Amino acid sequence: MKLDSLETLYVKELRDLYNAEHQILKALPKMAKAASSPNLQKGFQEHLQQTQGQVERLDQIFTELGKSPKGKKCEAMEGLLKEGAELLEADAEPSVLDAALIAAAQRVEHYEIAGYGCVRTYAKLLGHGEATQLLQQTLDEEKRTDEKLTELAMGSINTEAIEPETAPETKPKVQKTARGTSSRETRP
Ligand SMILES: [Fe+2]
Numbered sequence: 001m002k003l004d005s006l007e008t009l010y011v012k013e014l015r016d017l018y019n020a021e022h023q024i025l026k027a028l029p030k031m032a033k034a035a036s037s038p039n040l041q042k043g044f045q046e047h048l049q050q051t052q053g054q055v056e057r058l059d060q061i062f063t064e065l066g067k068s069p070k071g072k073k074c075e076a077m078e079g080l081l082k083e084g085a086e087l088l089e090a091d092a093e094p095s096v097l098d099a100a101l102i103a104a105a106q107r108v109e110h111y112e113i114a115g116y117g118c119v120r121t122y123a124k125l126l127g128h129g130e131a132t133q134l135l136q137q138t139l140d141e142e143k144r145t146d147e148k149l150t151e152l153a154m155g156s157i158n159t160e161a162i163e164p165e166t167a168p169e170t171k172p173k174v175q176k177t178a179r180g181t182s183s184r185e186t187r188p
Pocket of ligand 1 (some may be wrong): 051
């Protein structure tokens, strides 16, 4: 694709985001499953639903443009998610894994914030009013998700990871219950 105008760049960037969102749709259930904190699990599940809505907005924009949403693989998102997937294979303490999952998720959010900020601005410059609004909605959701992840990390997840319960002879090992909560979280 020859980048001969802002309109062409706009379509290319939209396709990149469309592909990125589909990769995120596949990754989020695995991240939710791997998280120990119930609040983090809930956060990932909520963002999965939000991401489905974001894909629908992109579908709507492509329909109005009369273009196919496919044709561009987002290599950057593939790399970010690959690094996230490596965490799931690591021998990690549950609290440290939660902190690492937040760090991985925030990298994803920042990529999306940059991408949606650009296409929102291009849509505005090109006079696509409805698309500008739709992309602004998604941008606001991504920013809010990033803030929520910071709140979770700063709330307790990062501090719990400072001293993970690695010495079962002196401290009870974190036990996962059927609901995914840990024994530590239910202690007074
Ligand atoms: Fe997204």
